[in-house]
Amino acid sequence: MTPPVLAGLAGAALVGFGLYGLILHPHPLRKLLAFNLIGSGVFLVFGIVARRGAAAGLPFDPVPQAMVITGIVVAFAASALAVALILRLAAVSGKVTLDPEAWAKTPSTRPDGGGGQ
Amino acid sequence: MIPPAPFDTKAAAARLAFFFALWLTIAGWTAKDVPVGLAAAAGAVWISLKFLPPGDARFRPVQLIALAARFLSASLIAGFDVARRALAKRPDLDPGFVSCPIGLPSGAARDAFLLLQSLQPGTLPTGVEGGSALVHALDVSQPVAAAFAAEEGHFRKAFGHE
């Protein structure tokens, strides 16, 4: 088991756990954490692709590594935006549920008078 | 918050020397990088003067080295002490808070002293209230307050806070 293979398996597991959490957790912050897990799993896949691409005296292929750096920045920006939205939502409404039923105002689109509460 | 102090050239020069030395430690010696290092050190001096204006501390090299030696040996003893207590059959503990009077006025010097003190064996300062440091000790049967006072004396000597 070389590090790339191990990291590849770990990356696959991370994607799996993240996907599970993203689908199942009702709390948006938990969803965000799960998204970040998927993200790091994807970056690990880039990482092994880079490591496997070692050639011509370079111990890694620089292109995928550069992409990971770009990706980490973007993922952080996404987390920050999501956290700002979650905190603002909590501040103005006192709840953070994403269930659209809970937010629907008009009675006709709200069959039983309340979703996730 | 901090009133603008007159620019202290001597302190600034000393800090510049310190930070440039730090740059060399971090970056290594490369002639072409020296200008960048100087600029970075100047920036660091600016930040440090802004956040920590030079006080009236006078450094006494001999006592300072003595302090450092004491501190290193103390942190070694502290590690052994914790390890012994952790690995004993039943954790050897008699924890509690000890109130230790402190003479240093509030400010960076006192904070630095408490920082060093937190690495002493078996003690952990948890803030100052009403002129006394509240020290948490792993074993309150030890002479915690006396050792604290003695350490404060050493510290004051090294930094000229007398």
Place this chain on the structure above:
Amino acid sequence: MNELLLAAAGLIVLTVAVGLARILRGPQDVDRLMAVQLLGTGGIAALLLTAYATRVPGVDDVALGLALLAAFTTMAFLNHLAANEEEADR
């Protein structure tokens, strides 16, 4: 010798992994955070050992960065404790 360095790094990672039981057990948030502190210190140690064993360039800078940021999450955490306390006192 390099093997020994790596073995030491592996042992530290294992030790830290055991310490992470505190994240699982808690009981308080502070305890969980202490486990992260432990991981930070142990991680830097393992990083330095690996770096000297495998000679990947630039690892000392990574360790330097981690060392600088070791206290960060704890600082943020404590600031939020303080906010809660002030509200409670009022």
Place this chain on the structure above:
Amino acid sequence: MTPLIATTAGGPLLVLAILLPAAGVLLSLALGGRAAEKVALGLTPLGFALAWLIAMQVAAAGAPLVYAIGGLPPPLGIALRADGISAVMLLVTAIIVAAAGFYARAKFATPDGTAESRSALTFWIMLQAIWAALNLIFVGGDLFNLYVALELLTFAAVPLVCIDGRPETLAAALRYLLFALFGSICYLLGVALLYGAYGTLDISLLSQRVQPEAIVWTAAALMTAGLLAKTALFPLHLWLPPAHANAPAAASAVLSGLVVKGSFFLALRLWFYVLPALPSAAPGAVLGALGSAAAVVGSVLALRQARLKLLVAYSTVAQIGYLFLVFPLGLGAHAWSALGWGGGLMQILAHAFAKAAMFFSAGLLAEALGHDQIAGLRGAARALPLTFLTLGLGGLSLMGLPPSGGFEAKWLMLRTSAASGQWIWSLPILAGGLLAAGYVYRILAPALAEGEIELRARPQRARELIALALAMTALVLGFAPQGFFDFIEIGRPLAAMSAP
């Protein structure tokens, strides 16, 4: 072996098309205050001119324009490439962004007495950012560069959803963000696999190297799933209606008319341009089935909405469904593929114009009446004839009645399904059209009925005309000449093999 990808004449225009609005974003933030609006509106004619020039160049060359950024050709560098559909989409985007900008002036003017206001600055900056991101999506030639464009689009679109700050819009924006992030991370995973398999992310280089093997199928499935989440194809549509219905009208028009098309366009790029080597029947059938389900479910849900903007938003879910029929009808090198391809593209355009016009009108209506409950529309048509004319014309295109772009699109699709023997796809097209007639009738019938209605304010004539102009454009598309269909064939792989 591989032809060097080199800059062609007119290539620099592509860089300008992306960087002009991007520079506008930076300038707007740096100058702040009222300048943002001026910068954004000032750029619209320039942007339109650029899109026009690009289209002319593509038509003149009869081949894609290419630009290797920094003079560094792929695989190490990034190339931009504009073919027929890129040029068309650039033009459509320029028109709708400009329309949205001028339409939005009334709502997003910085109030007197303040140097800068939150909603105005956000709107004008994000509008330009959406424009830059879409332009990059249309001309991007590198899959990772396109990922950055997708993210740019997400970060620009999400704040527009919650620009009025109500809790339900914040929740809608958050859901949108999470779906979009999921979508882009899936896409990125596919990109990683493709790079791992072939060592390049340039679309044209990849298309030469791709083989039907496990890693490609995995990558294709992941990327497609991600793009479907971003495009809100059934069953990943849940985020769209609350997000689009709660945004201000100008933003909704851009989101519904253009932003979802961005990720759809990438799905097209992926299957038609990157993966033509894959057998197309199975993926085409899956995507077509999902699209058919979306067309029916979305229409049924639209029929049940009480609010006009929600109805229009659910109609977007349905119309997106039609878009995906392009996969079973246009993919592959069959004699009929070009017909299906033309139908798919026509559907993008017709929906973009019709939907933008309808959201504009819904916004005008909501401002004039103080609400957008369909039940409260009795007699509104008499009071707001121009607005309802726009809604009616837009609805005509959604239903697919002649003469309209929507009709042309559905007609082409029906012809393709007949020519290809895939008659099954004609069922959702027809059913969706009938259902669309139902929901358009639900808007128009009460409005045309007798009734007294009290207007809070009369909408500005200019804004009504902007909406009407877009609806008319959707109509005029129905008369698109053969030259138009030849134009969108430029640069399509396999186009030569499947002449109509």
Place this chain on the structure above:
Amino acid sequence: MSALFDLFSFAAIGAGVFFFFAGTVGLIRFPDSLTRLHALSKADNLGLGLIVLGLLPRADSALAAFKLVLIWALVLASGASTAQLIGRALRRGQK
């Protein structure tokens, strides 16, 4: 000479690992948060210090060695400060 250095490295690093181990045991075994804090702030910092000490002879240059010490000093300052802060919060009954 180099064998001597190796021996020194080995001893110091071994001791460092031991202190990490002891710190972890303390973190697990000690009964309350404040005592656990002692284990964390004392044993681990010493452990890292010893590992740095053990790596010093293997550093490429004197400057690189100083850099190692700097890393330790930073961790030490951070660890000691946060330990005090956590202790303060615990004393005040915050969690």
Place this chain on the structure above:
Amino acid sequence: MSVLPILDVGLAFLVVGLAAWTVAARNLFASVVGYVAYGLLLALVWIRLYAPDVALTEAAVGGGVTGVLLITAGKRLGALEKDEAGATPALALKIVAGALALFVAGALAWVVVTLPDPAPTLAPAAAAAADGPGAGLGNPITAVLISYRSFDTMLEKVVLILAVIGVWSVGADSAWGAAPAPLGRPQPAGAMVLLAQILAPIGALIGVHIFWVGADAPGGAFQGGALLAAMWMAAMMARLTEPPRIDARWLRLALVAGPAVFLVIGFAGLGLAGDFFAFPPAFAKPLILFIETFMVLSIAVALPLLVAGPPNGRSAR
């Protein structure tokens, strides 16, 4: 026999275990802490993948800035969680989600393990181009980021700016123009102040070093900028300085400086070197460092603003 696999296997298990904990934890804050610990460990993993540049990024972003962001959010939302918990997913959904996750992870693992051998790579091309478009940069990753894939890097900075505006835009109308809420409490403890006083100047020095060394060794504009950002945040948490007003002119200019300078030089490339974003070979390296300097500035300003959140209080000056 090598002990390396032991370290690697241990590391892999730890990372995956922490990820599982992040997903499985019942308590919100416990999950957040698990994620922060996970972020720290990833830096180690990246070293094992021979990616010190990425490890630096992960250490600065995953270990530092993201940690502050998430811990703050977790602590603030922790109080709410009980009211919200509400709908626990049904067992059927759990099974479906689990099966889907297992399927995706399995397919991915299979594909990753069977990646083609020898692996396709652009490393030789990058190495060959090192002195041309690579501008003699010793660090090929920096060359890729600023030269070959300049377009990605420039636009990614625009993404960062959009995120800042997006974060600002969720604030109240009346607060627009004001400063974000302070990061620390009104009277910080002495130990925190001292720590910030020590760390800020040293960290700034290290940040500049990591940026500067990035031309030839692991490091770069993003990593250096992130460290500078972290130091600014430390000073703000200790209340040595306050978040700036969001309508401050210097702030706006600093935010756009990086991409704007990149854009201007990119445009100038058409005249100077014949192509957009091409650098004239004679002074490519100084130009790249010039661009990167402004990138560092933009990043150092943008990241703390992303963490600080929307403007707070009233905007009147």
